Amino acid sequence: MSTIEERVKKIIVEQLGVKEEEVKPEASFENDLGADSLDIVELVMALEEEFETEIPDEEAEKIRTVEAAIEYVKSHSND
Amino acid sequence: MTDLMNLDGQVALVTGASRGIGKAIAQQLAARGVKVVGTATTESGAKAISDYLGADGEGVALNVTDEASVAAVLKHIDDTYGQLDILVNNAGITRDNLLMRMKDDEWDSVMDTNLKSVYRLSKGVMRGMMKRRQGRIINISSVVGTTGNPGQTNYCAAKAGLAGFTKALAKEIAARGITVNCVAPGFIDTDMTKALTDDQKQAIFANIPAARLGQPDEIAAAVVFLASPGAAYITGETIHVNGGMAMV
Numbered sequence: 387m388s389t390i391e392e393r394v395k396k397i398i399v400e401q402l403g404v405k406e407e408e409v410k411p412e413a414s415f416e417n418d419l420g421a422d423s424l425d426i427v428e429l430v431m432a433l434e435e436e437f438e439t440e441i442p443d444e445e446a447e448k449i450r451t452v453e454a455a456i457e458y459v460k461s462h463s464n465d
Numbered sequence: 466m467t468d469l470m471n472l473d474g475q476v477a478l479v480t481g482a483s484r485g486i487g488k489a490i491a492q493q494l495a496a497r498g499v500k501v502v503g504t505a506t507t508e509s510g511a512k513a514i515s516d517y518l519g520a521d522g523e524g525v526a527l528n529v530t531d532e533a534s535v536a537a538v539l540k541h542i543d544d545t546y547g548q549l550d551i552l553v554n555n556a557g558i559t560r561d562n563l564l565m566r567m568k569d570d571e572w573d574s575v576m577d578t579n580l581k582s583v584y585r586l587s588k589g590v591m592r593g594m595m596k597r598r599q600g601r602i603i604n605i606s607s608v609v610g611t612t613g614n615p616g617q618t619n620y621c622a623a624k625a626g627l628a629g630f631t632k633a634l635a636k637e638i639a640a641r642g643i644t645v646n647c648v649a650p651g652f653i654d655t656d657m658t659k660a661l662t663d664d665q666k667q668a669i670f671a672n673i674p675a676a677r678l679g680q681p682d683e684i685a686a687a688v689v690f691l692a693s694p695g696a697a698y699i700t701g702e703t704i705h706v707n708g709g710m711a712m713v
């Protein structure tokens with residue numbers, strides 16, 4: 387079973403079409419990984435499905451970095 | 466050779482499908498192998514849609530101004546068909562009055578039914594279409610949204626609003642393989658125009674180079690085209706179908 391960190395990174399790689407080594411904790415989706423606002427919406431959708439959770443809009447807006455995504459899932463996932 | 470008009474196996478939602486233009490759209494899509502869910506405001510209207518669609522789809526009751534009703538219909542489509550490829554926002558009403566006499570509820574009901582419903586339904590289908598990287602949203606506007614018409618400030622504003630909505634959303638999601646367009650009917654032979662007197666009709670015909678009313682199928686044909694794979698590169702556009710009455 388992969389860790390939450392690995393699963394989140396895998397989704398980021400798939401959704402944003404970036405290389406795994408680029409997905410560093412501090413990497414910003416927008417500034418470092420080339421995502422636009424719609425890419426980020428889709429990324430959040432993918433996270434919601436992978437972890438069977440619903441991320442409210444006001445929380446989703448705070449997920450701007452790899453670390454923030456991992457932290458959000460860790461603190462809200464039932465896994 | 467790829468058939469650029471092939472829609473076989475796709476699933477469509479057509480609002481306001483019990484009669485007129487919506488019915489023609491539902492029937493023309495069904496004739497091309499599309500599973501059609503047509504909506505009406507009443508259960509009896511929904512049953513009439515189920516009757517004419519037969520095995521090609523079904524009618525469901527939908528109040529486009531009610532968020533819960535919209536959510537229920539979209540969930541039903543997801544549960545039953547597992548996909549939605551084509552959304553045709555056709556449901557619309559008129560509450561004509563001169564502006565000086567117009568009541569707030571006449572303004573609000575036209576805005577809710579003709580414009581806000583499109584926001585609501587489009588938002589509702591977005592997730593599925595984004596995931597599948599495929600989708601067609603086709604909004605039925607009106608020539609009067611472009612030309613204006615006395616007694617219809619509410620209706621014209623809502624229909625012009627659709628054009629702006631269409632362009633903005635088209636830009637948002639073009640890169641995801643989803644197109645958003647309008648079809649703008651002129652004077653079409655439906656219950657909405659049957660209410661006109663002969664004198665009114667003659668006056669209108671004087672401004673229509675084709676010198677006749679359009680048929681619902683002639684609107685449906687434009688919708689079918691926009692829904693087809695061949696129209697994948699057309700987005701944010703309005704196709705006017707009006708016998709030459711307004712060339713824009």
